[in-house]
Amino acid sequence: MTLYANLGAAFCEPQDSQRQAMVDLSGPSVRTFTYARLQQLCKAAARGFVKKGLRRGEFIAILSANRTEYLVAAFGALQAGLVPVPVNHKLPSQAIEHLLVDSGARIVLCDSGCEDLVPPATPRISFDDAGPDGFEAFLDFGEFECTRPEPGEVGLVIYTSGSTGRPKGVMFPHLGHLWALDQRTNANSPVGEKTLVAAPLYHQNGLASCQSALGSGGTIVLLPGFVAATFIEAIAEHRVTMVTAVPTMIAMIAREHATLAKADLGSVRIVRVSSAPSTPELLAQARRMFPNAKVVNGFGTTEGGPIFFGPHPEGKPQPDMSVGCAHPQVTLRLMRDGVEMQDQGVMQIRSRALMLGYRNMPEASARAFTADGFYDTGDIFRRDADGFFYFVSRADDMFTCGGENIFPSAVEAVLLRHPQVDEACVVAVPDDIKGHKPVAFVVRRSPSLTEEELKRHALENAPAYQHPRRIWFMPALPLASTNKVDRRLLVQQALSQLSPLQAHNT
16 A cells, blocks of 8 residues: 555556546547646646745635546645635536635636636636636646645545535545545555546545546546436447446436447446445446446545445455445444444444534534544444444434334335336425425336326335325436435425425325
């Protein structure tokens, strides 16, 4: 194992310096970058930031779709001891302005499509500007000695999606995430894979996938964003060997029947499904689409870092729906009403990769941690007799219907067992008598499937109190900017479609 000195220079040194590091599919033509060239560019960016007068510990923001320059700017900033702040370019302009102010970013690096989102008074450098004020002119080629992070030094700030309030800036410890990268590129991890990355780089999933690929001597095949047909075509054309995706992406890929029929996906050896709950049916779909791949069910949180779980200490095979056993250098515990449980409870974690806190939010930071230093994930897990963990639900997704606790994921699993259901999302709506009740949004395979038939299926296969009181069919479930299902929007849609009489009809 190699513990790198700086996240921005955490590149494996392949024997051949001309080995491909990047295949960039973000523009009209394919661009490729060797390890040698990518390292030159990152050093040039680091020197460019120093030349601009930025000092160690200051913040720079990146507002762009996925592209090589995004990574060059982020890694160059890290080398110079600056703190990159990837910003979600899909947010409303007012939210973007808030994040830029909240982060204290000295300068914004952006693409032409996002330049209008940068407040007029904020200094910016455009990746697409070929003039004297653009990114090419900003680069200053030459050697550069990376800064060496100190304990407690912030390396990166990633803002949460804001699904439970205004987005919070999660401050990553530089040294802690160097440790996490070391764990992800050790002898037990995939090495030298060609990894397709379509997740946005402002999300930890996309950025960590790139870091792992470069830290293990692999190649990144980078898409500007996720489009199911394009994703499939990129796998086949570039002989991708590793795919990372959230469950919704797998479901959307499975519906591209015509594209799948023409594509050879046999090169894929690893499919990692993470960042949101999965189902047995979805994992089975993934295996059918990628017949030569090992399909892995993963889990992580922004605040908790990317390292939670690992293989069984005695080598026992990981069950399908499990996310693994506790990583040997991570402490996990399940808590219920202040008592540690062996079987099921809210997951709490302590590790070197834990966030340092939320930027400019000391009270929220204090609430996120227990008195003895554990981060409370708010996610309910169960643990089996062999020590394997299984995701159950978000604690705040659980609701009570007539005195019975309901986990949306449990109802979704029942709906997905119907042969005509592709996707399902269950949310709670208020009810004067029951407190709350479940309703569902479903993507069906055939228009012949009716609401009454699916309700009967739910009643026949689960307790009556769990069945969705209303089911709406949609051509596709709406996605948030992280490619996860936008539950908050679906709650709003449910409330708008229920009349006062329907809303209280149980």
